[in-house]
Amino acid sequence: MNKNRLPLSGGCQCGAVRYRITGWPLTLYCCHCSECQRQASSAFGMSMRVARQNVEIDWQAMARRVREAGQRNEVHGHFCPDCGVRILHDRPGSATVTIKAGTLDDTSWLNPVAHIWTASAQPWVQFAGGSLVYEYQPERFDELEAAWAGRDVG
Ligand SMILES: [Zn+2]
Ligand SMILES: [Zn+2]
Known part of the structure; x- marks a missing residue:
């Protein structure tokens, strides 16, 4: 943890959408689904879970795609x-949102604690020693959050 990094900032490629994260993220992991x-359009996505109340963003400025997979999984x-x-x-x-961590202005310090959906990971991807590894979706994120809370990110 290093709260001196707050607030975190990020945005899209063209700069039309910008955001700030004002509270320490809950966890950071790679998803290989x-x-x-x-x-x-790559080997995996990098996801940062953040409390919704800690995200400052203009929701109306963004377009939205809804994935219907049953109401609970929308x-x-x-x-x-x-x-x-x-x-x-x-x-x-939901009280949390998942930031696509590659959109942060500074990605140099990001060090994911877990890899999920590794059943579909590309075969050349190696997971750093000490990473939590889940073949599919973890039931809960407690372990991922504890691992992230204990990580010194400099
Ligand atoms: Zn843009
Ligand atoms: Zn995924």
Whole structure:
């Protein structure tokens, strides 16, 4: 943990959408599910869970994509309507949101504590020693949050 880094700032590629994170994130992990691979157009997505109340952003400035997967699993993807960069995901009514961590202005210090959905990870990806590894979606995020809280990020 290093609260001197707060607030964290980030935004999309074109600069139309900007945000600030004013409270320390809950955890940081890589997701290797096929949706994150497609959405990130890369091998995995990097997700930062943050309390919703700690995110300052103009929600109306973003476009939204709703993934219908049963009411409980409805996920909203929010992205810049101009350049298309995905900024965050949330579930309606949830107290947390998931920031796409690659949109932070400074990504140099990011060091994920976990890898999830590794069943679909690309075969060349190696997980750093000490990482929590989940083949699919973790039931709860307690372990991921505890690991992140104990990490000194400099
Ligand atoms: Zn943009
Ligand atoms: Zn994913």
